[in-house]
Amino acid sequence: MIKLLNIYKLKMQSEKSIFSPSQLTVKVHPVVIFNILDHYIRRHDGQDRVIGTLLGYNNDGVVEIKNSFPVVHSEGDQIAVEMEFHRKMLDLHLKSSPREPIIGWYATGCDINENSVIINNFYREEMNGSPIHLTVDTGLTNDTMGIHAYQAHSLSEHPDSSLGSYFTPLPLEILTFEAENAGLDALTAADRSLTATIVDATATADAEQQQQQQQSISLLSELESLQGSLGKLDQMLDSVAQYIAAVEKGEIQGDPRIGRFLAKTIQALPKSNTHVMEKVINNSVKDLLMIVYIASLTRSQLAVAEKVRQSLNF
Amino acid sequence: MNIDQQIEADFNNPKLDVVQIDGIVVMKIIKNCKEYLPELVPGQLLGIDIGTSLEVSSCFPFPNLRDQEDDLNEGGIAEYQLEMMRFLREVNIDSNTVGWYTPTYLNSFFNESVIETQYKYQSAINQKCVLLVYDPIKTAQGTLSLRCYRLTTTFMELFRNHPYSRERMDNAALSFADIFEQIPIRIHNAQLINALLYELRDDSISNFDRLNIGNNLYLEKVVEGMTDCVDSLSQEVSKVANYQRQYQQQQFIRNSFIQKKTLEGQKVEEEEIAAHVASMVNKPLHAPSKVTSLLLTNQINNYCDQLSSFCGGSLTKLSLYRELTNK
Numbered sequence: 001m002i003k004l005l006n007i008y009k010l011k012m013q014s015e016k017s018i019f020s021p022s023q024l025t026v027k028v029h030p031v032v033i034f035n036i037l038d039h040y041i042r043r044h045d046g047q048d049r050v051i052g053t054l055l056g057y058n059n060d061g062v063v064e065i066k067n068s069f070p071v072v073h074s075e076g077d078q079i080a081v082e083m084e085f086h087r088k089m090l091d092l093h094l095k096s097s098p099r100e101p102i103i104g105w106y107a108t109g110c111d112i113n114e115n116s117v118i119i120n121n122f123y124r125e126e127m128n129g130s131p132i133h134l135t136v137d138t139g140l141t142n143d144t145m146g147i148h149a150y151q152a153h154s155l156s157e158h159p160d161s162s163l164g165s166y167f168t169p170l171p172l173e174i175l176t177f178e179a180e181n182a183g184l185d186a187l188t189a190a191d192r193s194l195t196a197t198i199v200d201a202t203a204t205a206d207a208e209q210q211q212q213q214q215q216s217i218s219l220l221s222e223l224e225s226l227q228g229s230l231g232k233l234d235q236m237l238d239s240v241a242q243y244i245a246a247v248e249k250g251e252i253q254g255d256p257r258i259g260r261f262l263a264k265t266i267q268a269l270p271k272s273n274t275h276v277m278e279k280v281i282n283n284s285v286k287d288l289l290m291i292v293y294i295a296s297l298t299r300s301q302l303a304v305a306e307k308v309r310q311s312l313n314f
Numbered sequence: 315m316n317i318d319q320q321i322e323a324d325f326n327n328p329k330l331d332v333v334q335i336d337g338i339v340v341m342k343i344i345k346n347c348k349e350y351l352p353e354l355v356p357g358q359l360l361g362i363d364i365g366t367s368l369e370v371s372s373c374f375p376f377p378n379l380r381d382q383e384d385d386l387n388e389g390g391i392a393e394y395q396l397e398m399m400r401f402l403r404e405v406n407i408d409s410n411t412v413g414w415y416t417p418t419y420l421n422s423f424f425n426e427s428v429i430e431t432q433y434k435y436q437s438a439i440n441q442k443c444v445l446l447v448y449d450p451i452k453t454a455q456g457t458l459s460l461r462c463y464r465l466t467t468t469f470m471e472l473f474r475n476h477p478y479s480r481e482r483m484d485n486a487a488l489s490f491a492d493i494f495e496q497i498p499i500r501i502h503n504a505q506l507i508n509a510l511l512y513e514l515r516d517d518s519i520s521n522f523d524r525l526n527i528g529n530n531l532y533l534e535k536v537v538e539g540m541t542d543c544v545d546s547l548s549q550e551v552s553k554v555a556n557y558q559r560q561y562q563q564q565q566f567i568r569n570s571f572i573q574k575k576t577l578e579g580q581k582v583e584e585e586e587i588a589a590h591v592a593s594m595v596n597k598p599l600h601a602p603s604k605v606t607s608l609l610l611t612n613q614i615n616n617y618c619d620q621l622s623s624f625c626g627g628s629l630t631k632l633s634l635y636r637e638l639t640n641k
Binding site: 100140291 | 374
């Protein structure tokens with residue numbers, strides 16, 4: 001008996017060292033959340049929550065969730081997940097992106113209930129490993145879009161035991177790359193002008209109509225987005241300056257970490273000789289003007305060619 | 315007018331004012347494109363057309379041909395599309411094809427295969443089908459570059475009741491602006507997505523990439539692309555000149571033959587002339603295709619647009635910088 005216990009302990013330890021919950025970090029791309037929300041919006045009538053499969057990979061303890069797809073399921077007296085649908089969909093996704101295997105599953109809502117445990121077991125069997133579980137609170141409880149990641153740990157050693165499992169929360173980050181940033185920025189810009197118009201609109205009947213029209217916003221031009229970026233930069237500098245002023249006056253206690261960070265940032269600025277910079281700028285301006293000239297020259301050549309061709313045709 | 319008639323009237327109306335794209339489609343295109351780089355893998359757009367607008371609400375990528383070592387040909391892709399759309403319908407996603415998207419470098423997409431594919435979409439599925447062009451290079455600089463195109467009605471008229479062919483395009487008097495028309499894009503987000511964006515805005519989105527002053531690499535690439543195009547265009551011009559010279563030569567041979575025969579008092583048959591001309595020159599004449607030069611012209615025009623807009627932006631930034639340092 002003691003021997004058995006020892007083996008059990010050993011097993012626990014080894015398992016712990018591999019699956020230590022604190023070691024896993026989850027990074028999720030915004031497109032996954034977009035997908036989940038879209039799925040929720042398109043749910044069947046009377047359906048409380050939706051579930052789906054997460055695709056991505058585990059990179060030495062950093063789980064990157066890159067994609068997801070919806071799965072049909074029903075919860076009532078009995079829980080049913082259409083595993084056939086899931087497998088077919090997975091096949092299709094693997095065909096277009098073979099480097100994204102199944103990594104877990106998502107559900108909307110903020111709680112984890114008994115059904116979650118059952119679904120989790122489905123997925124455990126599907127992927128031969130312990131799945132990551134992502135929840136997105138579409139009900140916006142506490143006025144936030146609660147996005148959380150969990151990993152289930154079985155309470156008993158035996159996988160089929162009915163003792164249940166507990167879900168440990170994992171640290172979660174939203175990960176974006178450059179292009180995604182630009183895309184999100186374009187989307188938020190649309191959103192920004194939307195809220196602006198709603199605020200501006202007077203509280204009359206046509207406010208709603210206006211909102212209907214403003215639901216969709218055209219993409220901002222380059223100049224407009226530049227203005228936006230500069231405005232934001234200005235705002236950030238302002239808040240930094242305010243903070244420094246407040247610390248200098250002794251109104252608030254300065255945080256040495258922020259101070260060091262600011263000093264580092266200022267050091268990172270290149271020391272530019274005004275004279276040299278002036279020259280560099282002038283040169284680039286000349287280059288650019290030259291290219292503008294060439295571009296318009298080419299365009300006028302094209303117009304001439306077009307005219308010649310037209311006069312030959314008739 | 316009942317709803318069926320309305321739908322039919324909308325379907326037959328070729329007018330398309332605006333394309334409304336869901337935020338999720340934008341994000342998916344960006345993501346898929348990033349996954350496959352440097353390969354440029356196109357995909358399908360799903361949505362619905364309402365009146366004179368088109369709503370794009372979902373998309374998925376085609377399987378990458380490079381990754382499939384075995385038998386995945388045209389038929390395989392078509393099957394993949396159908397299957398994917400069938401499954402998407404089960405989860406209430408629009409399963410109606412409204413066009414396709416393709417990532418390109420520097421918007422260099424004016425080529426025959428693109429036109430042919432787009433023609434197939436517009437003629438076989440719906441004349442409102444569009445092509446979304448996404449430029450990852452431009453987007454990496456901080457501003458989303460997404461454009462929407464479709465073939466003009468003039469162009470579609472040209473091939474009505476005729477299969478697509480190069481010859482037909484040659485014979486038509488098309489100008490370079492007659493092939494593609496650009497359609498304005500609007501972005502639409504569901505309220506829940508807006509809520510998510512609102513949350514993301516606070517922490518993660520701080521996009522200052524576009525404040526970069528020097529982007530000479532991009533500029534060089536565009537100018538390089540344009541120079542290549544101009545080179546090819548001048549090659550086309552020399553081909554045409556060559557053709558003209560040979561044509562004149564043949565005309566000369568032909569005329570002198572006819573003259574000779576008439577002087578001898580004989581009547582000449584057309585076949586006889588043709589046979590004589592063929593015996594005199596060693597190869598028959600082929601008129602160079604007008605399509606190539608048309609497409610090149612279109613591409614150059616596109617490059618010019620990109621250059622002027624980029625230079626405009628850069629000049630603004632430089633003068634801003636100068637003002638700031640002078641202060």
